[in-house]
Amino acid sequence: MKEKITIDEFDGKKFKIRFVEEDDNRKAVVTHYLHNYHNGVKDHFEEEAVGYLKQIVEYKNEEEKLNILEDVALQQLLFEVEDVPFPTPQNYTFKFIDLFAGIGGFRMALQNSGGKCIFTSEWDKFSQITYRANFGETPFGDITKESTKSYIPQEFDVLCGGFPCQPFSHAGLKKGFEDTRGTLFFDVADIINRRIENGNPVRVIFLENVKGLKNHDKGNTLRTIIRTFDDLGYNVSHEVLNSKNFGLPQNRERIFIVAWLREAEREFKFPLGIDTNDNVIFDPKNIIKAKTTKVGDILTKNPDAKYTISDKLYAGHLRRRKEHAEKGNGFGFSSFNKNSTYTSTISARYYKDGSEILIEQEGENPRKLTPREAANLQGYPDNFVIPVSDNQSYKQFGNSVSVPVIQTIFNEIKRQLL
Ligand SMILES: C[S@@+](CC[C@H](N)C(=O)[O-])C[C@H]1O[C@@H](n2cnc3c(N)ncnc32)[C@H](O)[C@@H]1O
Incomplete structure (x- = not known):
């Protein structure tokens, strides 16, 4: 079909003359709008997304002498974002946002559990390509920028992400949140704090990090994270888990942090592995029974x-x-x-x-x-789908979470969430 509009029209190559924003969120705005077309979150992105769509349709009709109707273009785009290997589940039961999203390891697991992702941020261009090829959505860029944060819709139940580990200042060791300023953890805390200020706090936060976070800066980094969550009204659990106990033949230890809004928490226990029948193991003595893969x-x-x-x-x-x-x-x-x-x-x-x-x-x-x-x-x-070069793909999978570990932990979170 010649008279067709695709998401790639929004990446600025063709329409440079019309779009001269330095911080280009166009593709992210349009894909987030289309992905939320059937729910209330759509309104959040609508004005801007519809504006971009109009400009592109106008441009093509004027300069390329085509005759495209806006509503036909919209239908084509809706089809395009949903025609991916991992679309949003039909009858989703909760909403989440995916920060430091990489290639969507958290998204894969939370979608499998019936979740709808309503906002994603990942600034690496190659990871964005992999993300879009699989989930139909282009992540927004730098999460530290106010312009990115302003796109985050309010109605999510879970915030998840694997933020890079950075030291906090020792300056005023008792201030928690303020001590984290200038780090990427600060931006996570800031997003949570904004929801608190709006009187609508997020119920659960689910984070992953390298095992070294535990002793990073003599334990100060983890202590500051826990204190910050505590100050914001969350109870924190953390655990180092190994992918080899979750049905994967990889020795990969990572720390997982789950913070529950104090008033929403019932009882959360980290699963330590899965047994040979995929049952969850909570007892460290039973880990030896974990599924052995080769x-x-x-x-x-x-x-x-x-x-x-x-x-x-x-x-x-x-x-x-x-x-x-x-x-x-x-x-x-x-x-x-x-x-x-x-x-x-x-x-x-x-x-x-x-x-x-x-x-x-x-x-x-x-x-x-x-x-x-x-x-x-x-x-x-x-x-x-692996749409990037070998080198980029090794970087992406090396940076990623092990999906079954996230899945098993999240199944436990979900038992209390709904
Ligand atoms: C450890 S990886 C997370 C991988 C992800 N959990 C997955 O399953 O693929 C951290 C990611 O944060 C991204 N990142 C770092 N700083 C960022 C920023 N300021 N804004 C958006 N993304 C950022 C990096 O590009 C990297 O992909």
Whole structure:
């Protein structure tokens, strides 16, 4: 169909002359509007989104000599945002916002639990591409900017996100919220505080971070987070959990923080893993019964030869391993085979040389994981679209949450939420 409008019309390439905003949220505004077309949140984005739509239709009709009707364009766009692998569930039962969204690990799990995402922020352009290909929505950019925060609708039940870990100032150790100013955690607290000031506090906050947050800055960082939530009226639970206990063959420890509005909390307990029948384990002594998966479960058949590492790179790895054994310096590499119980942690730097997880191959140099295997290792479903380069995808999956861990924790949260 020639006379067609697509979401990509809104990314400013074609319409530079008409749109000269420096901080371009156009695609985010339009996709958020379309995604909320069937609920009240639509009003929040409507004026601006309809304005953009009108300008594009006008432009195409005038300059490209087409004859597009606005309502037809709207129908085309509505179809486009919903024609994705992971659309909003039909009969959703709660609403959430997805901050520091990456490629949507939280969104995947919360949608599976019947949630509707009404706002997303992620400033990395490549993660935005992956996010949109899978969920149909382009995230808003820098969350520290007032212009971004002003787009956040008020009616969400859950705030989730994995904010980067930064030290807080020691200046006035008793002030909590104010002490966090200048960090990304401050922006999370600020968004929560605005809802409190509006007399409509968020019920639950669900955050993920590196395990190092626990002892970061001698424990000051976590203490400040807990005190800030406490001051805002929330009870905080936190727990370090390992993906290998949640049906994934990856040794990945992360800290999870759940903060409940004091008046809304009943009783929340972190699940520590799942057993061989996918039942949730709460007892640390039973963790040993957790489902045992094997690295072979995430491997794909016939990976491309390009993932096999070069003789030069392999020789370097072997040399450093030898040095490490002899002198205790240099670093080694970690290799696994299909019978290994789990790999080491995949991190955002995996794209560099893959030394943290190499797969042994008979009669050949070991190989890196393929992007699809990296997705499997974080529990993403097979139909998750990977629209970016290998390097970008390794960064994205390395940064991501393990979806089944988020899913299991959130199922426990949901039991009290509804
Ligand atoms: C640890 S990753 C979170 C990954 C995510 N949980 C997932 O499942 O893919 C943190 C993300 O925060 C994003 N980020 C950092 N600062 C930001 C900011 N000021 N505004 C928006 N996003 C930001 C980074 O680009 C990164 O993707």
